[in-house]
Amino acid sequence: MTSPLPQTLVLIGAGKMGGAMLEGWLRIGMNPAGISLIDPKPSDEMVALATEKGMALNPDPASLTSVEVLVLATKPQMLDTAAPAVQAFIRPQTLLISILAGKTLSDLSARLPNATAMIRAMPNLPASVQRGATGAAAGQGVTGAQRAMADALLRSIGTVEWLDDEGLIDAVTAVSGSGPAYVFHLVECLAAAGKQAGLPADIAERLARATIEGAGELLHQSPLSPATLRQNVTSPAGTTAAGLSVLMGPLEPLIVETVAAAKRRAGELSG
Ligand SMILES: NC(=O)C1=CN([C@@H]2O[C@H](COP(=O)(O)OP(=O)(O)OC[C@H]3O[C@@H](n4cnc5c(N)ncnc54)[C@H](O)[C@@H]3O)[C@@H](O)[C@H]2O)C=CC1
Ligand SMILES: O=C(O)[C@@H]1CCC=N1
Numbered sequence: 307m308t309s310p311l312p313q314t315l316v317l318i319g320a321g322k323m324g325g326a327m328l329e330g331w332l333r334i335g336m337n338p339a340g341i342s343l344i345d346p347k348p349s350d351e352m353v354a355l356a357t358e359k360g361m362a363l364n365p366d367p368a369s370l371t372s373v374e375v376l377v378l379a380t381k382p383q384m385l386d387t388a389a390p391a392v393q394a395f396i397r398p399q400t401l402l403i404s405i406l407a408g409k410t411l412s413d414l415s416a417r418l419p420n421a422t423a424m425i426r427a428m429p430n431l432p433a434s435v436q437r438g439a440t441g442a443a444a445g446q447g448v449t450g451a452q453r454a455m456a457d458a459l460l461r462s463i464g465t466v467e468w469l470d471d472e473g474l475i476d477a478v479t480a481v482s483g484s485g486p487a488y489v490f491h492l493v494e495c496l497a498a499a500g501k502q503a504g505l506p507a508d509i510a511e512r513l514a515r516a517t518i519e520g521a522g523e524l525l526h527q528s529p530l531s532p533a534t535l536r537q538n539v540t541s542p543a544g545t546t547a548a549g550l551s552v553l554m555g556p557l558e559p560l561i562v563e564t565v566a567a568a569k570r571r572a573g574e575l576s577g
Pocket of ligand 2: 407479483484
């Protein structure tokens, strides 16, 4: 039996990531009438979306009798400021899902004493097109039914990896939370390199973008490992082998350092 999605959801912080999850949930057909958005400075696009879909924007907390799920998606630095408003939306049965980088379940508990059931999740931006990757860890007060509901909610916008050790969420943040930015930067680098190799800038950009899109889609559809797919591009003594002879040595340590820096920053955001 598939777990039901929540009928009532409050999203606190309707910015880039909260907005991406919302877009994904609307795409899969969640009822907008059950969704409320809390944001003191919503973008014009968010205001227009709320009006178009009939989602409540900054409703009076007292007007919501049921809040099955509260998704907390402000910047981590805004947690202290947002906490009193968040508290006002927590009901006895509310499951709080925080996507704040760095903030631990214990950090959240200290600010949100009303919250008895909390999940720390780290999604990523492709959630808007149902291709997100989320890591999640459940706190002690979460019931089996709440965890199943969170799983259904997060899985509706991509893949989900549950972790027993909350401490691993900072590593998830550094790999898949921030990961789309690394890939987008790779597109920028490939486009710049194409231009340097003589291509007109617009053509280099379109080719670089389509290459990453195509490689991503092939990874998605193919049962082959990334290593086998790489080997399938690489002819012995051919052009790819020549290119990879430059890239493969330095890239892995660079990515290791990249992920370590992001993980370190997540740790600094805790507290
Ligand atoms: N951008 C990304 O790809 C990802 C972001 N995250 C996490 O998502 C959270 C939000 O990040 P972004 O969406 O990038 O930032 P953002 O700045 O685009 O969104 C934050 C939103 O919170 C609103 N806000 C500020 N104070 C508020 C308050 N007191 N109450 C309610 N809303 C308030 C802002 O007006 C803004 O719309 C962060 O904690 C970040 O760690 C997690 C995974 C990926
Ligand atoms: O850059 C950040 O801090 C957030 C967390 C993961 C992606 N964006």
